[in-house]
Amino acid sequence: ETNLINQASGSCRVLLDQTDILVGIKVEIGQIEPDNVNDEEDETNLEEDDLSRHNNIVSTEDEDVFGERNKGRIVCNIDCSPSVAKFFEFKKIEEICIEYSQYMNRLLNGKQGGIDLQSLCILKNSTCWIIYIDALVLNYGGNLLDAIFVATRGALQNTRIPKCRVEESQGIFDFEIGDEETEIIEGWREMPVCVTVNKIGNSFILDSTPLEDNCSEARLMVSINRKGQICSVQKDGTGAIEPTLLTEMIRSAQTKGKLILNNLDLVLSNEEKRIENLIECVGFC
Amino acid sequence: MYKSNIVSPEGLRIDGRRPTELRRIQCKTSVFSEADGSAYIQQGNTKCFATVFGPREISRKSTPKQEKAILNVKFSTASFSTGQRKKQQKMDKRLLELASTIKKIFENVIMVGQFPRSEVDISLQILQIDGGTLHVAINATTLALIDAGIPMLDYVLACSAGFVDDQAILDLNITEENADVPTLTLALLPKSGKVAMTGLESRIHLDNLEQVISLATDGCLQLFSFLDNAIRDNVKELAMKSLTKCSQDRWGTLGKVSGVLMEETSHSVTSLDFFDVIYKSDIVRPNGDIRKCLDEYIDPPGFLISDELRKCLAMEASEVYPIFTQEERKEFIFHVFKSLCLGGKICQYEDNISSYLEATKLVYKDLISVRKNAKTGDLEVSSHVFKIYGFNQVSKSPLFPMDHPQNFCYLSIKGVDGKGAKVVDVFYHASDTFYQ
Numbered sequence: 001e002t003n004l005i006n007q008a009s010g011s012c013r014v015l016l017d018q019t020d021i022l023v024g025i026k027v028e029i030g031q032i033e034p035d036n037v038n039d040e041e042d043e044t045n046l047e048e049d050d051l052s053r054h055n056n057i058v059s060t061e062d063e064d065v066f067g068e069r070n071k072g073r074i075v076c077n078i079d080c081s082p083s084v085a086k087f088f089e090f091k092k093i094e095e096i097c098i099e100y101s102q103y104m105n106r107l108l109n110g111k112q113g114g115i116d117l118q119s120l121c122i123l124k125n126s127t128c129w130i131i132y133i134d135a136l137v138l139n140y141g142g143n144l145l146d147a148i149f150v151a152t153r154g155a156l157q158n159t160r161i162p163k164c165r166v167e168e169s170q171g172i173f174d175f176e177i178g179d180e181e182t183e184i185i186e187g188w189r190e191m192p193v194c195v196t197v198n199k200i201g202n203s204f205i206l207d208s209t210p211l212e213d214n215c216s217e218a219r220l221m222v223s224i225n226r227k228g229q230i231c232s233v234q235k236d237g238t239g240a241i242e243p244t245l246l247t248e249m250i251r252s253a254q255t256k257g258k259l260i261l262n263n264l265d266l267v268l269s270n271e272e273k274r275i276e277n278l279i280e281c282v283g284f285c
Numbered sequence: 286m287y288k289s290n291i292v293s294p295e296g297l298r299i300d301g302r303r304p305t306e307l308r309r310i311q312c313k314t315s316v317f318s319e320a321d322g323s324a325y326i327q328q329g330n331t332k333c334f335a336t337v338f339g340p341r342e343i344s345r346k347s348t349p350k351q352e353k354a355i356l357n358v359k360f361s362t363a364s365f366s367t368g369q370r371k372k373q374q375k376m377d378k379r380l381l382e383l384a385s386t387i388k389k390i391f392e393n394v395i396m397v398g399q400f401p402r403s404e405v406d407i408s409l410q411i412l413q414i415d416g417g418t419l420h421v422a423i424n425a426t427t428l429a430l431i432d433a434g435i436p437m438l439d440y441v442l443a444c445s446a447g448f449v450d451d452q453a454i455l456d457l458n459i460t461e462e463n464a465d466v467p468t469l470t471l472a473l474l475p476k477s478g479k480v481a482m483t484g485l486e487s488r489i490h491l492d493n494l495e496q497v498i499s500l501a502t503d504g505c506l507q508l509f510s511f512l513d514n515a516i517r518d519n520v521k522e523l524a525m526k527s528l529t530k531c532s533q534d535r536w537g538t539l540g541k542v543s544g545v546l547m548e549e550t551s552h553s554v555t556s557l558d559f560f561d562v563i564y565k566s567d568i569v570r571p572n573g574d575i576r577k578c579l580d581e582y583i584d585p586p587g588f589l590i591s592d593e594l595r596k597c598l599a600m601e602a603s604e605v606y607p608i609f610t611q612e613e614r615k616e617f618i619f620h621v622f623k624s625l626c627l628g629g630k631i632c633q634y635e636d637n638i639s640s641y642l643e644a645t646k647l648v649y650k651d652l653i654s655v656r657k658n659a660k661t662g663d664l665e666v667s668s669h670v671f672k673i674y675g676f677n678q679v680s681k682s683p684l685f686p687m688d689h690p691q692n693f694c695y696l697s698i699k700g701v702d703g704k705g706a707k708v709v710d711v712f713y714h715a716s717d718t719f720y721q
Contacts, residue, residue: 005413006330008365018318022412024365079373082359082408083320083336134364138334138410139317284325284332285313 001281002158002271010159013284014151017209018141023133023151025159029122029177030130032069072120072128074113076104078148080137087140087210100145103234104133104152107192107223112231114190115156122164122175129161131185142209145221149194150264156188157268192223192231193260195253199241204249206256220249224257291449291461299461300329304454307444307504310511312424314432314519322433326425329458330415335425337433339405354400356392360384360422362411383419384409387426390472390481396436405435416458417445419484420470424508431516441481442512443472444504446497448489453500469494471501475509478502539684544677550617550695555655555664557642559618566608568593573637586690588627594638598623617670617695618649624691624714652697652710668699689716 005011008024078097085093107113120129133155135148160182166175198208198216205212217239223231233250235241241249274281292298302308308329317323322337340354348355360380364370387407395405407429409422420443427441447457447466454461457468467487474481480502489497569575576593581600583590588599597605613619622645628634635641656667673694675684685692695712 005332005365007368007413007415011365020317022363024363026365026370028370077364077372079361079364081334081336081410082361082406083317083323083338085408086319086338132364132370134370136363136410136412139319283311284316284327284334285311 001283002154002268003275004281004283009161010155010157012151012154012158014147014154016141016143016147016150016207018139019143019147020137020139020141021144021147021151022136022138023148023155024136025155026132026134027129027159027161028132029127032071032121032124032126032128033073070121070124071117072130073117074105074108074115074131074133076101076108076133076135076152078104078135078137081139084137084140096144099236100148103145103221103232104148107232108133112192112223112225114187114192114225114231115185116187119186120161122166123173127175129164131159140210142211142213143196143207145194145196146207146260149192149223150260153188153191153193153264154268154271156185156191157272159185159188161185189265190225192225193257193264194221194223195257195260196221197249197253199237199239199245199249202245204245204252206252220246220253222250222253222257224254224261226258226261228254228258230254291464291466292452292454298454300458304452305500305503307456307507308458310508312428312512312515314428314516315523320429320433322429322431322435324425324428324432326421326428328417328421328424328456330413331417331421332412333418333421333425334410334412335422335429336408336410337405337426337429337435338408339433340400340403340435341406343402343404348404350402352401353397354395355404356388356395356397357404357406358384358388358391359406359408360387360411361409362414362418366411366414383422386419386482386484387423390423390441391426391430391437394437394439394441394474394481395430396438399436414459416460416462417456417470419443420445420472423472423482424512428512428516432519439474439476440509440512441472442475442505442508443470443482444501444508445470446501446504448493448497453493453496455500455504467497469497469501471498471505473502473505473509475506539676542676545673546675546677547671547673547696550620550670550672551612551615552617552653552666552668552670554616554618555666557646559613559616560622560642562608563594563597563638566597566605568597568605568608569638573639575636575638587630592634594626594641595634598626617653618645620672620693620695621645621648621652621712624693627691629691629716648712652695652712654699668697670695670697685715686717687715691716 002010002012004013005024009027010025012023014021078101080093080097088096108115109117120131122128133152135151137144163178163181163183164175165178166173195206196208197204197206197220198212199218200212200216208216216237218235218237218241220241221234221236225231230250292304296303298304310326310328312324312326314324316325316334317336320336320338324335326333343350343355360383361373362380364372391407407426409425411418411422423441423443430437444455445457445468447454447461447468449466457466462468465487467485467489469483469485471480472482473479563569567576577591578593578596581590583599588595590596590600593605596603597608600606609619622641625644625648626641653666653668653670655664657663658665673684673696684694692715693713697710697712699708700706
């Protein structure tokens with residue numbers, strides 16, 4: 001369900017069996033940072049089938065043709081509500097939160113994230129919109145990261161940025177933020193979803209429950225976008241994965257990811273209609 | 286925001302409320318399955334979750350064990366809860382202070398003496414702040430503790446009140462709080478009327494203080510009636526859910542039934558010769574012992590088939606099934622025989638078929654009456670047997686509490702054709718989930 005929190009620019013709540021995630025997005029004006037914290041390594045964009053074609057790497061240049069910095073940024077943060085403390089030790093919770101936050105940060109701040117960061121720029125080299133994505137885990141029931149991504153995508157669809165007018169007078173640029181007009185975040189549709197594949201024994205499972213999470217030796221977090229392209233792959237866990245199994249896992253994640261995206265987009269368009277028709281949401285009650 | 290704008294000349298506040306009106310409240314308990322107790326409350330636009338774990342064993346071994354339960358309160362606000370995004374700091378002093386206030390309040394209300402050497406963990410999560418963080422959190426805590434079943438002396442309800450323009454106003458929202466209106470937060474134990482906590486962070490004239498306190502008390506009592514009803518409704522809902530989930534038995538009176546769905550069974554059999562086919566077949570040995578077979582299990586009804594007789598009665602695909610023709614299976618005596626043989630969940634099967642045949646004979650003779658046909662001299666069945674399987678309209682309770690092939694309801698009516706009193710015998714069995 002979207003549009004639950006009035007104070008936030010966009011919000012979405014996802015219930016995946018017992019996993020309960022609430023994502024709130026706030027957009028604020030900030031400085032374009034001189035040091036690029038986000039684009040150190042390129043995340044290569046892999047074409048659908050041919051892995052050997054990766055000499056086609058599109059480098060995520062942060063500067064445009066004139067060497068000016070013109071991108072906004074996205075800051076992700078994941079927090080766990082105290083009811084999650086029942087499942088994990090305190091330190092483990094912190095680790096999980098930091099790891100997932102970093103994963104999302106890396107994914108979304110680049111071409112693979114789908115979101116048009118250049119459209120977030122207000123004044124080159126100085127100000128831009130910063131999108132703060134705050135995910136709150138209200139209850140844990142397995143498969144956290146997938147649910148967080150689904151909720152983030154929903155919240156992005158729901159987010160409205162105030163329209164900004166840039167004026168020039170005597171060579172000095174200034175901007176004015178509109179009060180009423182808002183626009184959507186460009187490129188939210190291209191945002192990928194994550195499919196977590198858990199390796200147990202010699203095979204793998206998708207959408208794990210808490211018990212299955214505990215049993216898994218290794219975990220692969222694969223992000224798939226609308227076109228079926230793999231946007232990022234990260235391996236977690238202490239075990240090792242055989243190469244053949246690895247390809248199988250990624251392929252399986254790819255198929256499932258596209259399915260999830262299609263269904264999610266259907267639900268989100270229904271949500272939009274509900275909001276347009278001013279029907280009240282179920283909310284938390 | 287000027288103070289004079291808080292209450293308009295018509296007596297309405299910014300959000301259209303009257304000065305002594307509470308904001309709209311919505312609440313729900315048992316929102317998280319994993320917690321011992323949980324609650325969600327929304328007053329106006331302030332949204333708060335409370336989760337309670339406990340009483341449970343003390344997790345930190347360093348804590349000295351006391352002869353009463355220890356309360357741990359954790360207070361956190363979401364980063365998107367305020368107008369400006371604020372990254373939550375772990376050691377935020379304001380949050381720690383709020384947590385400690387709540388701890389002090391509830392330490393006196395919860396019967397901590399009943400749980401020595403244990404702890405109760407209360408966690409509060411604020412999703413959206415629109416004024417009144419502390420009092421909404423206190424209300425949420427009360428609900429969650431009740432949901433967890435932790436014994437308390439009384440409810441603890443809290444409300445805020447302020448004073449502006451010579452009027453006391455109730456339940457301030459964030460704009461009113463930010464406009465330097467003196468705000469008094471009050472926590473009340475409704476039954477005894479005692480004040481558990483009170484806090485004022487601004488200047489107010491002593492003459493006006495009494496008015497504000499009484500308004501806040503009034504607000505708390507309003508909250509009490511609302512939340513009490515909400516809790517009772519929630520408990521009823523939980524009870525209904527658990528009742529319908531664990532047992533589908535819906536026994537009850539049928540109420541007035543005006544029409545039944547029925548079919549007449551064939552009842553032409555007058556002797557046990559009907560079952561002679563069994564003796565000729567492979568189902569029984571010459572002395573009447575039933576032949577056993579490998580165990581098979583037919584799942585939806587839950588029949589364990591371990592001998593040939595039951596195979597013949599229940600498994601359509603088996604070779605022994607055609608021993609009885611479809612016509613024969615429609616006979617009432619066959620129904621009786623089949624029901625007795627298949628039995629219920631804890632049926633202990635007989636080894637010899639004679640016991641089943643005896644029982645069938647007794648039941649059958651009891652239910653039907655025979656007479657001699659004047660013309661042929663043969664015995665024939667004079668009663669009519671009807672099988673009831675439903676009603677024309679919806680009855681108060683269903684005919685059978687659950688769906689099962691061993692359900693049956695037969696009405697045997699004697700004396701339909703002749704004169705004299707009609708006698709109706711009911712032969713009814715319903716499987717229920719008790720043995721499931």
